[in-house]
Amino acid sequence: MDTQQRFDDKVVVITGAGSGLGRSYALEFARRGAKVVVNDLGGDVTGGGKSSAAADAVVQKIKASGGEALASYDSVEDGDAIIQAALDHYGRVDVLVNNAGILRDSSFKNMSDKDWDLVYRVHLLGSYKVTKAAWPHMLEQGYGRIVNTASGAGLYGSFGQANYSAVKMALVGLTNTLAVEGAAKGIQANVIAPAAGSRLTETVFPTEVVSALKPEFITPLVVNLCSESCKESGGLFELGAGWMAKVRWQRSMGVNFDVKAGFSAEDVAESWGEICNFSEFDNPTNISESLTPLLKNVGISF
Numbered sequence: 001m002d003t004q005q006r007f008d009d010k011v012v013v014i015t016g017a018g019s020g021l022g023r024s025y026a027l028e029f030a031r032r033g034a035k036v037v038v039n040d041l042g043g044d045v046t047g048g049g050k051s052s053a054a055a056d057a058v059v060q061k062i063k064a065s066g067g068e069a070l071a072s073y074d075s076v077e078d079g080d081a082i083i084q085a086a087l088d089h090y091g092r093v094d095v096l097v098n099n100a101g102i103l104r105d106s107s108f109k110n111m112s113d114k115d116w117d118l119v120y121r122v123h124l125l126g127s128y129k130v131t132k133a134a135w136p137h138m139l140e141q142g143y144g145r146i147v148n149t150a151s152g153a154g155l156y157g158s159f160g161q162a163n164y165s166a167v168k169m170a171l172v173g174l175t176n177t178l179a180v181e182g183a184a185k186g187i188q189a190n191v192i193a194p195a196a197g198s199r200l201t202e203t204v205f206p207t208e209v210v211s212a213l214k215p216e217f218i219t220p221l222v223v224n225l226c227s228e229s230c231k232e233s234g235g236l237f238e239l240g241a242g243w244m245a246k247v248r249w250q251r252s253m254g255v256n257f258d259v260k261a262g263f264s265a266e267d268v269a270e271s272w273g274e275i276c277n278f279s280e281f282d283n284p285t286n287i288s289e290s291l292t293p294l295l296k297n298v299g300i301s302f
């Protein structure tokens, strides 16, 4: 496998590549022949400050091993500058990994507007801005691979992370639509919910867990999703500690109320068990499959 998934002549942009997961991705893509744009603002975990040191250190390490890399110190909020750097130096962008992240945890009761805004700006607005800048170039060349970074906090909820959960789940929605719009254009988008020891998680996980869950255990899946041979798009993957799995929507078969006769809140309450019964289920994979049973209930077939 090591020899198959090569990235020679591919330009890979990784945001937040100065530490943790992004750093591991950058080193591995470079090892596999990519020209890597190592983007990192170099601030602290809560979004304060900036420094060129983190990105520079990764670029130096790549170059010391004979690889090709360029440092970018812009915030992901200035996504066009990051993509422009890739275009100016390497002439194209083939792969984008939206990975930059911060945390500003607080119970919802105590969460400030600043906590909400900063987390939104780095994770969701930032991913949007960098992707929006890369998208026309991917469309034009008929090729692109995008990996966005969600979180189990978004998929399942996590006390003290309302801001983070909201934007991480929004990235699942963004990825779904990028996959739909990119399908005919050679652009594939997927999203991961990783678990790894890093400066972000050292405040949450015990030390033993932080050191056991190496960022390097996430990297092989990300490399796979970004390879030319990968056919996957619109996928959501949960992974960490060497375990990885695909996640999909599952819904109960539902209840069909008679729209002509009408139905009330009491009818809904009476059918609650059936509405929530997963002994049979389906797994819609697109908006059309999602709407089919609804429309059927009013006699429309799709």
Ligand SMILES: NC(=O)c1ccc[n+]([C@@H]2O[C@H](COP(=O)([O-])OP(=O)(O)OC[C@H]3O[C@@H](n4cnc5c(N)ncnc54)[C@H](O)[C@@H]3O)[C@@H](O)[C@H]2O)c1
Binding pocket: 015, 016, 017, 018, 019, 020, 021, 022, 039, 040, 041, 042, 043, 044, 045, 047, 054, 074, 075, 076, 077, 098, 099, 100, 101, 102, 122, 126, 149, 150, 151, 152, 193, 194, 195, 196, 197, 198, 199, 200, 201
């Ligand atoms: N580590 C985990 O268990 C875990 C779990 C779920 C999701 N994630 C996500 O994975 C991604 C990577 O996190 P990590 O754990 O490696 O943390 P990390 O703190 O080691 O890495 C994040 C990097 O992003 C950079 N960054 C922050 N704001 C930026 C901005 N505005 N512009 C550019 N760079 C910026 C930071 O300087 C840092 O180097 C994040 O999106 C995080 O939310 C991580």
